Amino acid sequence: MEVTNKGLLIVFSGPSGTGKGTVLKAYFAKHPEARLSVSATTRQPRPGEQDGREYFFVSKEQFAQMKQENALLESAEYCGNCYGTPRAPIEKWLNEGCDVFLEIEVQGGAQVRRLEPDSVGVFILPPSVKELGERLRGRGTEAEAVVQKRLNAAKEEILQAKHYDYAVINDTIEEAAEEIATIISSEKHKISRNPALIEGVLNND
Amino acid sequence: MEVTNKGLLIVFSGPSGTGKGTVLKAYFAKHPEARLSVSATTRQPRPGEQDGREYFFVSKEQFAQMKQENALLESAEYCGNCYGTPRAPIEKWLNEGCDVFLEIEVQGGAQVRRLEPDSVGVFILPPSVKELGERLRGRGTEAEAVVQKRLNAAKEEILQAKHYDYAVINDTIEEAAEEIATIISSEKHKISRNPALIEGVLNND
Known part of the structure; x- marks a missing residue:
């Protein structure tokens, strides 16, 4: 059951x-x-990568704003680029039972x-x-x-x-x-x- | 694996x-x-019950001794009869991977x-x-x-x-x-x- x-x-x-x-x-x-969570990153897309599939590609300003608005579940810097996990889609999916x-x-x-x-x-x-x-x-x-x-x-x-x-x-x-x-x-x-x-x-x- | x-x-x-x-x-x-743990009990076997299958049927003295020797994992009294879980077979089976x-x-x-x-x-x-x-x-x-x-x-x-x-x-x-x-x-x-x-x-x- x-x-x-x-x-x-x-x-x-x-x-x-x-x-x-x-x-x-x-x-x-x-x-x-x-569902697979898609991270946000400030790094440049590599050939073949698609916005919203591999990553959400955002500017440093956008990333900073997401952080400030508590829109990221976690974030880290790696090789000079920022990476983070957007909170909203995760919460939406969990509530939908995914x-x-x-x-x-x-x-x-x-x-x-x-x-x-x-x-x-x-x-x-x-x-x-x-x-x-x-x-x-x-x-x-x-x-x-x-x-x-x-x-x-x-x-x-x-x-x-x-x-x-x-x-x-x-x-x-x-x-x-x-x-x-x-x-x-x-x-x-x-x-x-x-x-x-x-x-x-x-x-x- | x-x-x-x-x-x-x-x-x-x-x-x-x-x-x-x-x-x-x-x-x-x-x-x-x-494996299924078989309890010890002081109650009388009912028709069709087999010692060691439904229960280990023991006397009140045997039960008291088991308790004293810490041979029971737990025990309780119910309707004037004692019931308990013998520890040794459980430990043996767990160690065998069962x-x-x-x-x-x-x-x-x-x-x-x-x-x-x-x-x-x-x-x-x-x-x-x-x-x-x-x-x-x-x-x-x-x-x-x-x-x-x-x-x-x-x-x-x-x-x-x-x-x-x-x-x-x-x-x-x-x-x-x-x-x-x-x-x-x-x-x-x-x-x-x-x-x-x-x-x-x-x-x-």
Whole structure:
């Protein structure tokens, strides 16, 4: 049976190279009701990027104003550019009953977890750092020094997994997507998320 | 991927007539690795009951000794008979990686939840008290006054659901069993249940 009909906010993190985007794509293919939060950024669009799809591309002035109006759930600066999560679409989707994924690095994730204690933190892990290295090298696009640098960054990020609720290991994409579905379904059965349920069962007579 | 290989202790409660036993039977049919805790009792076996299957039938002296030796996880007296949950088989099964269900009334459930904070509390609910009444009447074995008494007891028990982690509504037996499977699978992905996971991912290289 369906329990709560309020959407869940899923804070979804994991080191780069773990296949976060691919797993989410597999999840969304089976769950068209789910939504992916789109960040606002002051950086320039790259070729092929589309405003409102990869990012909302905004000016520094617009970004500052969004921050000032408390329109961002979290924000961070990275390589001289600002990134932030617009609050309004998330709240709208959650109220419509859609689950919303926030794909976010660990510091931003921690900010959101503090502000939104009802959110669910899911951390995606590679089967091992060794395999992550093989995946990065397998792309054949990066020098060994770059791979090593990314692996070290990944190790730092993995240490932050302890601040999340659930771990999903990306062994295979389909399994990982299925495990996310399991976590979301289970979370919706939490009694704390269903304050009206007990009353409904008692009074529906 | 498989995460923790330690079994879960599931404290499973719900008002009488909700179909707890039937749902568990459907669950066990698909999950032969799961175990059902068998209580010890000082009451006399009823026709057809088998020692070690429905209950461990013990004398009052044996029961008192078990209590004294801290061999019971919880115990209660009910209609002049003692009931208790033997600790040893549960610990053995959990260490073997089996999930263990404790079908227990709410007071005993609360005792276990306090002693075993890692346990998972699942409360099974009828779709409504009205439907529970129809089910009880449908059996055709009980007078209306008895049905009313049981419904009042059910309402009292349902108010205790808030002390549990998850609610499962027994709309259909198969769905309810499936939802329990989802909850257990999801719980095993909790990072708090996988203290060695992050280290394993980091060091497996």
